Amino acid sequence: MKKCGCIFRNSGNLPEFDLLEFEIFTPVPDSFILQLLNYDHGHICDKIQEDIMTAIQKEFSLIAKLALEKGLVSQGQIDQCIELTRKSADIGLETTIEEILVKQGFLTAEQIHDLQDISQMAEGGIVFGSFRLGKLIGHGGMGKVYEGVHEIIGRSIAIKVVNANFSEDNNNTARFYQEIRALGKLNHPNIVSIYEAGKIRGRHYFAMELLPGPSLKEYVDSRKFLEEKEALKIIRATARALGHAHARNVVHRDVKPENMIFDANNTPKLTDFGLVMHFDTDRLALTQEGMMVGSFYYASPEQVDGCRDIDGRSDIYSLGATLYYALTGQTVFSGSSPQELISKLLKGRYLSPRKINSKISRHTLRILNKMLATDREKRFQSMEEVVAEIDRQPLTAKIILIAATVLAGVFLFATGMFLGPFLHVF
Template sequence: MSLPSDTLHPASTPAPDPDRPDDPDATVVVPATPLPPRVSQTLPTGSIANGAPVRQVGRYQIIDLLGRGGMATVFKAHDPDIDRIIAIKFLHAALCEDEQYRTRFLREARAAGGLSHPNIVTVHDVGEIEGRPYMAMELLDGEPLNDLMESRQPLPLKEAMEITLQLARALDYAHARGIVHRDIKPANIVRLKDGHTIKVTDFGIAHVSGAGGAGGEQTRVGDVLGTPQYMSPEQTLGSAVDGRSDLFSVGIVLYQMLTGQRPFESDSIVALAVKIAREEPPALNKQRPDLPPTVRRIVERCLAKQPAKRFQSGKELADAVLKVLRDLDEEAREKARARIVPLRVKWAGMMALIVAAVMAASATLISQRQNAALTEQVMDYGASLARFIAAQNAVSALEEEWVPVEVTVQEVMKSGDFQSLTVIDRGGVVRAAGDVALVGQPYKAPSASRLAALAGGVNVARHRLANEEDVLQFEAPITFQGKAVGRVVLGLAEKPLVRVAQLSQMLMLALVLVTVAAVAVAMYFVANWFARPIKQLGDAMSELAQGRLDHRIGEKRNDEFGLAYEAFDAMAASLQARYGTDEEPLPGTGDAPPPDSPPTEPLPRRSEATSEPS
């Protein structure tokens, strides 16, 4: 069990004087008139039965000392009337000497005992034993907020806002009943073991207004009550306070949760009071730049020096905090959605992949067939030219009249349509060529790879020039009356054929890309149309999960989604008929709050924890 470090102390350790002016963390009670000297006892006399270590005080069996504060001492005790372990708080004997303080403690304790809220500690009994006022309350199973902030590290934003929301709701409930706490600080806020629910404790110096409280004598103007580090400006001045003073203290607690440090700090109470009354705290956006502007505005409004500029009620503050929490939840949901691939994207991508695969296979097959057809056409064209040139020069080759042949070859080469043209006699000597340097030289066939043998004795081969260009070579015999009298070797550059093939491939690729894009876009919008009713159904199920059993889709569709909508509405109606009353909660939901709001209901079980003294 953890104890608040600034107000509770183990029984074996002497408690510091909480009224010291140089201890700004202690709960301070400075009355308008001096109090008598403090007396030493912490409990009424009571009795010790049979020598047992348990002291009987009234009907209560005191088990252990939990801690001491500025106004009271808290003990762990057993209440036989309700057979429960409780925390019992006794007003310090020194304060009991002042009749006004004793009367006020009892009156305000009884008023606090009338509060019943899931975020306020439950008071079981109030009374006096041997002139010592006491308050018996539930013993909480949790730890004070100041223990959580011991490391001076900021709390996560959502956690801080959930605590603030519950604190604002608790104070709004108390203020509506005329109770002003006046000592809101981390040590008086206990977070239960469930990790979510908080309880506001220590209404020992609460103020009861005439309108909503028990009536009677009010706190005297000039009394300073509270913990200096968390006081409002009007508290430091001893002025009259109302619920807006508590909201200023909430702003200090929220600032501390968000930054890990208090907005106002000093070594002396006087300097601290001046800071609270006159100076602005360090800018929150410099302390923690990642905070949303709405959070900074909430803190700034809580810490306004003039009460009229603060939130005017706990409900106003709670509404502002709840909006921030909803924004955080929506942001978290958006991030969660970003980690999934939307159905419309999946479907569009899937169809695009299918179409792309089909189109790629088809385009590849078409390109191969087209290239083969182009190559065959070029080979037929080259072979025909080679046979034609051979036929035209057959007589000259037979009579070995090579001059006309040379003239013809040079004229043909001027057209630029051929890469090379060579005429060879029956002895293998070059007699005419596009390259005149070869004339009269024995013909040396270049290194080539044979491609095909065509009609008319034409052989087709491919060879590569020194400039890395490929040439299709057509070799045709020169015949006269069936007798070979020479050869013609015609060379056609393959580059134009390659360009045509590449152009064909580019056009085919463009067709594939356009088709795939069109299918993907069309499928995206089709899938988006399907996604809308799915989202509508999901939203309706979320409403149901949050306990809104009266929610219905109520939309008629003439398709499978319409059947799903009707099934949902029927299910919701059945659940509402069965669980739509407070007597029987929806299974699986219990007391859990909706996702856009932190839990404010208490857990069914309560066990031990500290109840904070003043």
Template sequence: MPESKRANIDSMVGRVVVEKGLATPSEVQKCLELQRAANDGSDPRHASLAHFLVAEGIVTRKQIERLRPDLEEQKAEQQQLPGYELLGRLGAGAMATVHKARQLSLDRLVAIKVLPRKHTNNPQFVERFYAEGRAAAKLNHPNIVQAIDVGKAGNYHYFVMEYVEGRTVYEDLAEKGHLSEEESLNIAIPIAKALEHAHDAGFIHRDVKPKNIMLTNDGKVKLADMGLARAVSDREAAEAEAGKAYGTPYYISPEQIRGERNVDFRADIYGFGATLYHMVTGQVPFDGPNPSAVMHQHLKADLVPPDHLNPKISTGLGEIIEVCMAKNRNKRYATTHDLLDDLTTVQKGEAPLHARKLFDMSSLSVLAGDTPEAAPLVELTQAPANVGMSPVFWLAAIGWAVAGALFLALLMSN
């Protein structure tokens, strides 16, 4: 076997055993060093990386055999994507595999998302894949991962996008537990700008979450993965998706859970709030033993205020998050611009005017006897059925009681 072909196969074997959790990068590196030291070219079978992984007891022959379909899939993808050199797999899921690659014509690094062959005969999967490419291509913003190309080569559908060297917010949270208010706002503001651009262009993302926020090595913040994005005006898609919950359970909005036809930008504001909640507290807003249990809590459970879990964050940031996560979307921010305005205001150490106004209106509504369902007000930490007298009411009552007592005391002293 030619040396270059052997090296390519060894590279794929090394990537796959690490991706599957069968070996660590250091174990693969050790076997590569043993291979280089022992390989005299006399026996290609014994010269393979797989041989040394088995010989060192890191994997078994049966495990190597079970990896064969993955290796064949990667080889086929590489052969059928002309103009690109695949350099490694960045990630894989049920819907797609993402590779790091080099675009040969421009000699630049890109990321290529490839639809698995098992989905290529399913028109629904193929259409959703191309819809992602079309949505991304219509968005041009420094805080959104840029689309480059979408097409078909051989049996493969692929989507080429900007390669981002860095990490995700999810990885940061896994390492640090939670982020400071300053760190969180430095991430949240660029993402709010990205969402504002998408919303102004008529698109909703529908899957804002820590795994879809990239932090580049040079300090930029980018919103990634338009896999669930669609145009608000696409009524055909809305009808086709009616009654189905599209999104990630930990960050999904109540209206997405219900499968409503008229989901709009406010669903992204909810997901944004849930993501920001996770960033500043280190916990998802609602948890449970399974996706259904988590989604039920998004619909019904009280939200624990984020500043109760992390007292170090400002009251203003806590108010922003609670407004974003109002279960009734009419009680969330009226526009993404208002959200962005409040974020930048809090970053300067000032009160979030839009959120504060909603909080004040909520208190006045209860005093006036309006029901929570009827009033266009922000939902705080209780479900509508449990809302009682507001703090403003009790403060007013206490004030009148104290004044009355003082008045009686003065009369008696005279």
């Protein structure tokens, strides 16, 4: 409990109140200046307490806004917690809105810590080493991604900052830098470029190319599904990028529409080579935020089954699942729980995409079926095979092309025979 006297706003004295003593049972925002006084005669001024509670609500609005933006809580739940904060103050209990969010079961303590971390890192364009961070543009199990600017050279970048709890684990840190060194080997027009990596104030980070987007998922969702030719063009480019990575012993392990992002020239670029989320068997669990479920939809059967011998054929399956999504706007499998989804994935029986999009050719259907084979020995064995099959014209197309060429030749010959005598006269 704090006994406080005259209260001032940043703009000046509150009118009509002079040296009124009151008691505050809740944290007071820094935007207020309080002159602490000791008076034996005191009372709580309702007007001042109301102003303080309003300020407290504003002070916590960033955490509330972040929670709302991520869909973790509803506005009604936030309002309920603010009201409980007020009631706690009335009866002399010191509490915070974060504590109430946890006690009410709306958020976990880990989620509160995550939201506080985001607000501290991004609020006000904070300086982080040579970078000035902007808005949060993504987050995952390992860290968060912010827009930023390198203040020395003026380059716009995306910077990924590893979570503090992740940085404390030596095994995770070693794996993080191993992945970065692997990415340092890659130089491909369809793979995001990494500029630098290091550690600032105990936090590991790396800076990479800033992609304006949208992601392939956002692009597909805005159009229901893509035309076959466009979808194959995107998948072919990504297959070439993955082939480049596989040749250098880098397996992505998390290929999905969200990780394929377009640059300013509408070129698709592959991102997140295991840097945000690793598919180890001990990580295959549904969190309260649902972070892992998105990848379940594109994970290969061997990933879900706990196989540690993951190779490039796993990426082939995930790329096939991505192609399925691009052509239909739906995932290969769906389920009400991770267990149901895993069961369907391991059985390998899925709805034919032609039942969703009848314009899909038989040639593309055969490509999909081979990429999505449950047994990896029955899939394409390399990304080069995938590209070659996409480029290969089906037999019917060849027949049509040959027939059209022959007919064109016959027509020209006949035209020449018919017009020849007339041309000879002239």
